[in-house]
Amino acid sequence: MQELWERLCRLPHRGSAGPFEHLAAKLLKGHLEGLGHTVQTQPFKAPRSYGPELILTSLLLALGGLFSQWWLALLGTYAFWAHFSGWWTPWRKLFDRYPSQNLIAYGPASGGNPKPLVLMAHYDSAKTFFLYGPAFVGQFRLNFLFNAALATVLPFACFLRAVPPLIGAYFLAQGVLLLWRELKEPYVNGANDNASGVAVAVQLFHELNLEPLPGYRPLLVLTGCEEVGTKGAEHLAKSGLLPPNALVLNLDNIGQGELFYATGEGMLVFHPYRGQLLELAQTTPGAAPLEYRLAYFDTRPFAARGISCLSLIRLEAGLPPHWHRPSDRPENVSWAAVTATLDYARRLVRQLG
DSSP: OHHHHHHHHHSSOOBTTSHHHHHHHHHHHHHHHHTTOOEEEEEEEEOSOSHHHHHHHHHHHHHHHHTTOHHHHHHHHHHHHHHHHTOOOTTHHHHOOEEEEEEEEEOOOOSSSOEEEEEEEEOOBOBOOGGGSTTTGGGHHHHHHHHHHHHHHHHHHTTSSSHHHHHHHHHHHHHHHHHHHHHHOOBOOOIIIIIIHHHHHHHHHHHHHHSOOTTEEEEEEEESOGGGTSHHHHHHHHHTOSOTTOEEEEEOSOSSSEEEEEEEEOSSSOEEOOSHHHHHHTTSTTOEEEEEOSSOOTTHHHHTTTOEEEEEEEEBTTBOTTTTSTTOSGGGOOHHHHHHHHHHHHHHHHTTO
């Protein structure tokens, strides 16, 4: 497990839908095949950053406010809610232009008509931004809610005289900052987010192949492009490969801090989790419950479809340590935390049998 993690971290980064993400996919596929697993590649297209779509959103809101055009502002409001909720947009294909891939490995079925037990982790890494810096990240949720409130009220404010141009100027400035991010900010190494989760998911999947879980069939799903809108997980959810009775255990940012199990997620629309994994987590010592509203997990498209999900994450002061910062490097990951997460996940899933 540690060797795989170290090999992932030797790459400079694994930026979504970029050349290093493709190298990471090749590395992971070779590692799994070396362990004797057959790996299926599921290709899809995605953006390399969420920045361009949010720049368009900011531009729509800026023009709607500066010129008091309620219909432009309303379009920007929908774009904002759609981006952070995973809804369909007519301009999606303009941004989903770069090849990426999910890696899927099927374990042995145990018993008649076994349930799929999906072990999921994303292997791409994110671009940094000043909002993730130590001086700002503590107010990340508050800043997001402020933006959401302005974006939501702007179409109604367009019928007032002085307010819309002020809001429009605010979103124009935000668009400029996002453009600066696209041009200047680097991708992070992602040792914690999420090479740590990948290592645990692969290890647990391998163990379940060696010692099958009665009544279940393990599936390993390593997703691309989580950092730009759960694109890999969304593609998998739409593909129909996972039946409605699947259980999804997601591992994300588990290399430092206190261990939590999410009871649901949603930055705007909250999707509560349900099912056996959540019920078992509530009685398994070692992790605390959490309503996760800070960002999104790869479980978002599955939770929205009513599929049983659970996500494990470690936090410090309510935040993932070194979240989307250049300091997300191997030296800032506690291997004891990684192995403790594996132990908790192992105890959790073994109770299913």
